[in-house]
């Protein structure tokens with residue numbers, strides 16, 4: 001294949017086996033040969049019931065799961081078994097946003113410190129880091145004075161904005177988003193999803209977006225992969241998979257959770273900007289109250 005057409009991320013026949021306690025117990029095969037691709041600037045939504053292996057695939061991409069077979073290529077380079085130093089170097093390219101904004105931020109650090117950490121590690125000079133932090137806060141629609149505040153002073157949605165800003169700090173090409181809105185209430189979910197889309201349109205970042213919720217997946221994704229018991233049973237264009245699924249498991253998932261909003265491509269950038277500004281104003285009021 002020509003390198004021009006190589007996807008950003010290309011996972012082929014990935015197998016993950018978790019070792020089990022007891023020397024006679026065989027390892028548990030959480031991924032049974034999973035293949036998935038993500039192009040630059042696109043979102044692949046991974047959906048499936050609890051235990052189907054979604055988080056495990058995200059962790060495999062992050063180098064955090066025991067990959068025992070297959071390959072994971074990032075920009076054409078094999079990354080499934082990178083030595084620690086090389087994996088660390090890759091962290092400016094591949095970032096993560098976790099599910100729980102209450103535990104993923106250090107409660108003792110100010111937002112400024114949380115955001116400066118990755119910049120410091122990457123050797124960004126202090127003054128440049130300060131400017132970058134202001135830019136990041138602006139990108140996620142948090143007020144500039146958030147810098148001196150602690151996570152406990154923010155709502156769940158605002159904390160997730162801080163986590164997103166931290167993931168964006170080094171301008172990554174790919175963010176693994178592991179159920180990043182499932183701890184949030186419905187209206188906050190929609191705002192944070194729109195923020196993810198807005199950021200993608202502005203920066204060209206790609207997402208591997210994990211969720212058990214088909215309506216969330218439909219809202220955010222260009223492409224969808226449906227996981228069931230460690231395998232991908234259906235994959236394709238998000239609109240197609242979520243409106244006329246061909247696999248019986250996807251059909252069952254859909255019946256369990258009828259989906260609403262397709263990805264809001266129709267919303268013009270200016271309209272979304274206006275919406276986000278209004279939402280940010282509402283968030284500022286929420287902080288103040």
Ligand SMILES: Nc1ncnc2c1ncn2[C@@H]1O[C@H](COP(=O)(O)OP(=O)(O)OP(=O)(O)O)[C@@H](O)[C@H]1O
Pocket residue numbers: 018019028030048049050051052053054055056057212
């Ligand atoms: N560290 C581990 N050791 C052993 N088994 C594990 C480990 N992590 C995950 N598993 C198992 O692997 C399977 C897939 O788990 P995974 O967390 O990837 O599923 P998931 O689809 O993300 O589900 P959820 O939405 O509940 O997190 C599950 O059966 C789980 O129990």
